[in-house]
Amino acid sequence: MTDLFAGLDIGGQSIKGIVVDAGGVVAAEASRATPASSGAKAVLAAVSEVVRELSEVGRLKSVGVGTPGGVDPQGVIVGMAANIKGWYGTELGREISSMASGIPCGVRNDGNIATYAEWAVRGGRTKNLLFLGLGTGIGGGYVEDGRILGGRDDRAPEVGHFIIEPRGRHCACGVEGCSEAYASGPSVGRIAAALARGEDARLGSIGIAAAEALLGRRATERDYTSFIEGSALAARAQAGESINAREVYEAFASGDKLGVFADAIMIESLARTTATALAFLAPDLVVFGGGVIKGAPHIPVKVASLVPNLVYRDAWISCGFERAMLSHKAGLLGAAWYGAAQAAGKDFALGLAAAAVDRA
Numbered sequence: 001m002t003d004l005f006a007g008l009d010i011g012g013q014s015i016k017g018i019v020v021d022a023g024g025v026v027a028a029e030a031s032r033a034t035p036a037s038s039g040a041k042a043v044l045a046a047v048s049e050v051v052r053e054l055s056e057v058g059r060l061k062s063v064g065v066g067t068p069g070g071v072d073p074q075g076v077i078v079g080m081a082a083n084i085k086g087w088y089g090t091e092l093g094r095e096i097s098s099m100a101s102g103i104p105c106g107v108r109n110d111g112n113i114a115t116y117a118e119w120a121v122r123g124g125r126t127k128n129l130l131f132l133g134l135g136t137g138i139g140g141g142y143v144e145d146g147r148i149l150g151g152r153d154d155r156a157p158e159v160g161h162f163i164i165e166p167r168g169r170h171c172a173c174g175v176e177g178c179s180e181a182y183a184s185g186p187s188v189g190r191i192a193a194a195l196a197r198g199e200d201a202r203l204g205s206i207g208i209a210a211a212e213a214l215l216g217r218r219a220t221e222r223d224y225t226s227f228i229e230g231s232a233l234a235a236r237a238q239a240g241e242s243i244n245a246r247e248v249y250e251a252f253a254s255g256d257k258l259g260v261f262a263d264a265i266m267i268e269s270l271a272r273t274t275a276t277a278l279a280f281l282a283p284d285l286v287v288f289g290g291g292v293i294k295g296a297p298h299i300p301v302k303v304a305s306l307v308p309n310l311v312y313r314d315a316w317i318s319c320g321f322e323r324a325m326l327s328h329k330a331g332l333l334g335a336a337w338y339g340a341a342q343a344a345g346k347d348f349a350l351g352l353a354a355a356a357v358d359r360a
């Protein structure tokens with residue numbers, strides 16, 4: 001009988017689980033809605049149901065887990081995890097291990113797990129990989145030769161909270177000017193809506209740089225008005241519709257002027273974020289993933305074209321920029337592969353990832 005390796009992806013919306021066998025084949029999947037507002041006990045009960053369903057396929061050898069928030073080396077949730085009520089202090093590693101007959105359980109921040117997946121699926125060929133996940137927030141991580149560099153409590157690198165415009169837009173974390181306040185899915189939608197309604201979007205120098213990138217010269221007040229004139233996206237926002245990244249990128253694809261300007265703001269914001277990360281971490285490869293990238297596959301190439309203006313040459317000259325290979329499955333597969341690496345070693349986990357690529 002083959003060894004089985006489980007992965008869990010615990011999110012604010014759902015708890016997903018997967019089991020892969022020693023040949024990398026998916027042997028089982030299970031999921032439950034996350035009772036996020038009912039507290040940690042209710043969430044753990046749902047996790048337990050997922051683990052029980054996964055265990056029906058056979059005896060599990062390891063379980064890897066991705067969760068929002070900070071995680072200490074014992075698998076205790078220590079950071080803010082705003083999307084699950086009462087998550088702070090949960091002894092997640094111990095709880096899940098006991099749900100699964102005491103097998104080893106490796107718990108990491110979900111951004112770091114997704115990064116591990118993108119590293120593993122490239123067969124370990126990229127030594128230093130930086131991941132930016134663009135979704136409702138901006139998550140990310142950094143893997144160096146199979147080792148997740150999470151810093152204290154697995155928080156690092158908080159790419160969503162790099163300051164890219166001092167005293168700029170208000171971020172949910174309480175600080176002003178974070179990258180997440182400009183380049184997350186909801187943020188790019190809110191910016192487009194604010195511009196359409198003539199509100200102050202607090203773009204500062206980001207707006208100036210984005211307009212200049214489009215016009216090839218310094219923008220005037222008249223130029224800013226022209227981004228809204230005749231824009232169907234602006235009309236929707238003015239009619240009170242809520243705008244998200246999906247609406248922005250549908251508009252962008254059709255050549256809508258506000259959609260194009262909002263994209264330029266997104267690209268400038270991501271270029272600033274990436275440039276800071278390049279100076280700090282010197283990756284070989286930057287991978288862009290998350291829901292937003294599906295509608296905006298041009299992001300890596302465009303960001304790469306701006307980065308040379310924002311960071312010294314040696315930081316970007318040998319660095320690649322590309323899209324994620326695993327879309328929505330990164331969190332799940334990454335968790336299973338990470339758990340397997342803890343139980344059976346890095347090369348074994350790479351074998352599981354290679355098998356997944358072969359079948360894709």
Ligand SMILES: [Zn+2]
Pocket residue numbers: 160161171172173174175178180
């Ligand atoms: Zn922030």
